[in-house]
Amino acid sequence: MSNSTVAKRYAQALFKLAQQKNSITEVGADLSELTKVIKESPDFLTLLNAPKFSIDRKKQMVAEIFTGATPEVLHTVQLLVEKKRVDEMKLIAKTYAELAAQAQGTANATVFSTRALSAEESANISLAFAKLVGKQSLNITNEIDPSLLGGIRVQIGNHIYDSSVVNKLERLKRELIG
Structure with missing residues (x-):
């Protein structure tokens, strides 16, 4: 086993x-x-x-x-x-x-940001992303990642939602270069 x-x-x-x-x-x-x-x-x-x-x-x-x-x-x-x-x-x-x-209708999420999130920001992120994964709320752990340049990256289980500046620049680069 x-x-x-x-x-x-x-x-x-x-x-x-x-x-x-x-x-x-x-x-x-x-x-x-x-x-x-x-x-x-x-x-x-x-x-x-x-x-x-x-x-x-x-x-x-x-x-x-x-x-x-x-x-x-x-x-x-x-x-x-x-x-x-x-x-x-x-x-x-x-x-x-x-x-x-899972039993309580919550999920654990890691939010990567360039700075520490305020309680209000965490609550707003929890509310918005909980709906996406079909949960009532999220237990958020905030990790600081200066390499993001701006925006956030949210990881909930195997799902990653990336709205960081680095990711947007990378997408733009792919579109321009082909």
Whole structure:
């Protein structure tokens, strides 16, 4: 079984459990925090993979570290430790976030711009592009890309909407040169 299949199954199971307990948002927030911990402390995964510690000790450490986490997330991480699949945590969190967004009628979008977007600009972009992909709203992540020269590029899943100055100049160049 490929890693993405394993992560998808764990994420789907966790999502169904969170749905039953009406804790989709809380579980999502805990998974987001878990992802931050993994990014900021890569040694955390190394520790959980270390053969020096017993599985029971690793599960105890996880319980001590994530005392404020929802039981669903805590048990999932402990299960991943037990099954020696801790390297799947980031992908599980990402897949869970996609499932939660889909269930809530939202989608994640990355907006590339030459400067930071204001809250009003983000809201307007969310409103306009959400309709294009059949969603109620978008969770926007703004990334600064000075090479665009102006305008924006919006990526929603596999869809890219590019209205940047660089893209328009490139199109004009193709039309003129042939």
